[in-house]
Amino acid sequence: MSGFALEREQTAGFVLAGGRSSRMGRDKSLTLFAGAPLIETALSLLRQAGIPARIAGFRSDLSRHAEGIPDGVPDLGPLGGVCSALISSSARWNVFLPVDMPLFPDSLLVALLQRAAITNAPITAAMLGGRVQPFPVVLERPVLPLVQRRLSQGLTACYQAWRSIPAEFGVHLDAVSVESMRQCGSIEHPLRLPPVYWFQGANTREELAHLERLVLRGGF
Numbered sequence: 001m002s003g004f005a006l007e008r009e010q011t012a013g014f015v016l017a018g019g020r021s022s023r024m025g026r027d028k029s030l031t032l033f034a035g036a037p038l039i040e041t042a043l044s045l046l047r048q049a050g051i052p053a054r055i056a057g058f059r060s061d062l063s064r065h066a067e068g069i070p071d072g073v074p075d076l077g078p079l080g081g082v083c084s085a086l087i088s089s090s091a092r093w094n095v096f097l098p099v100d101m102p103l104f105p106d107s108l109l110v111a112l113l114q115r116a117a118i119t120n121a122p123i124t125a126a127m128l129g130g131r132v133q134p135f136p137v138v139l140e141r142p143v144l145p146l147v148q149r150r151l152s153q154g155l156t157a158c159y160q161a162w163r164s165i166p167a168e169f170g171v172h173l174d175a176v177s178v179e180s181m182r183q184c185g186s187i188e189h190p191l192r193l194p195p196v197y198w199f200q201g202a203n204t205r206e207e208l209a210h211l212e213r214l215v216l217r218g219g220f
Helices: 039-047 077-088 108-120 142-153 158-168 177-185 205-216
Strands: 011-016 053-056 095-099 123-128 130-140 174-177
Touching: 011 077, 011 142, 039 053, 039 095, 039 108, 039 123, 053 077, 053 142, 077 095, 077 130, 077 142, 077 158, 095 108, 108 123, 108 174, 108 177, 123 158, 123 177, 130 142, 142 158, 174 177
Parallel strands: 011 053, 011 095, 123 174
Antiparallel strands: 095 130, 123 130
């Protein structure tokens, strides 16, 4: 992690891979993106950022890629996977990203983790165009009981969780502007893709092919 270091024991990274992939028509985790399974692309982002990587939730055997944490209760969406991962984690800072957004730059993950360690915010997220993005996100492990409470109430939306949970700590959500981070030079995409593409998900084969074309032609 360039310019900043945390003890490995303080950090953990998780790829959320427990979705049904109904619009893709096959398990997204093992679908190829630029010649590699999406699960490996996501895990590589965490590893390149110096963050120990595991898989939270899965519907296929992904053990050859990384250790997997099964969902405690299936079909609760990404927040259910976050909950299971936090239960398994002993790290203070936990970084989460979905398996189907392959264009995040690893420098964004590093910047969010740095920010969390400096501010001690319970939830640190990215903001693009004034809008908070659900992922990637850095969660301090003490948010676990509040995540569990939301799930017990049937509230599974991550975006709403990130907005409401910090208030229970008496603090504001720390949403960091991607535009500001780019201007100060702390983040950049290796292909110089603009941030609007970083947060695009590949829920269908057509969406995946569109993102893959951007990579294969080397950005713009």
